[in-house]
Amino acid sequence: MIDLVYLREGKTLKLTYYIQRGDNYEGFLTYSVPENLNEDEVYARQLCEYFVVKGKEYKLLSNEMAGKEEVLVVEEKGDARRFSDEKNYKGQGVHIEFREYRESGDMRLIRAMPLATHWEVIRYLLKDVIDIPEIGQFLRDSTEIDEDRGVYVIYLGKMVL
Structure with missing residues (x-):
């Protein structure tokens, strides 16, 4: 604190x-x-x-x-790389996107979620394996804050479960 x-x-x-x-x-x-x-x-x-x-x-x-x-x-x-399915979240609270990491081309949006606080975002940012509700667990590749769109983005690697 x-x-x-x-x-x-x-x-x-x-x-x-x-x-x-x-x-x-x-x-x-x-x-x-x-x-x-x-x-x-x-x-x-x-x-x-x-x-x-x-x-x-x-x-x-x-x-x-x-x-x-x-x-x-x-x-x-x-x-900055831009993707076809991007959404602007500015002024809409705290949001996080999970995207499939790819070296080039579009990075597919797997899930977007509103969260109550940045403390909730921290829970996801700290993890090496991330559980996306109703989809499964993925290895984390990298993390980003996109200030232009008002969203945290976690890029995911392989699905583990």
């Missing part, structure tokens, strides 16, 4: 993304609790290996702490 005493003292917890470009690091985005994010979203974001914002995809290189600041170092991978 975030240090609530720290927050009660009027100090703000920050989550900052930095882009690594060679040996240089550029501040990219900063979010503050509680102004921009809730504490559960701060932790959920740190568990995502990929980040999509403004049409670009970023890969997480390092997850760090500096005092009360949470720091995510990313590298730009290029334009």
Whole structure:
């Protein structure tokens, strides 16, 4: 849990993304609790290996702490891949999509689910094997937060059950 005493003292917890470009690091985005994010979203974001914002995809290189600041170092991978069945969830609460991972082409949507909180998302982000209700268990390939669409995405590998 975030240090609530720290927050009660009027100090703000920050989550900052930095882009690594060679040996240089550029501040990219900063979010503050509680102004921009809730504490559960701060932790959920740190568990995502990929980040999509403004049409670009970023890969997480390092997850760090500096005092009360949470720091995510990313590298730009290029334009974000888009899929034929994508939906925009912005303003509709917390959502998670499960997609079949493929090196190229469309990544089929297996299931989309609304969740009550980012804490619920964290349960899925932490797992190596994910149980999708009424479908079965799958190996997790990678995780992403797509800020453009307002959704967490878990890319799945082989079905295990």
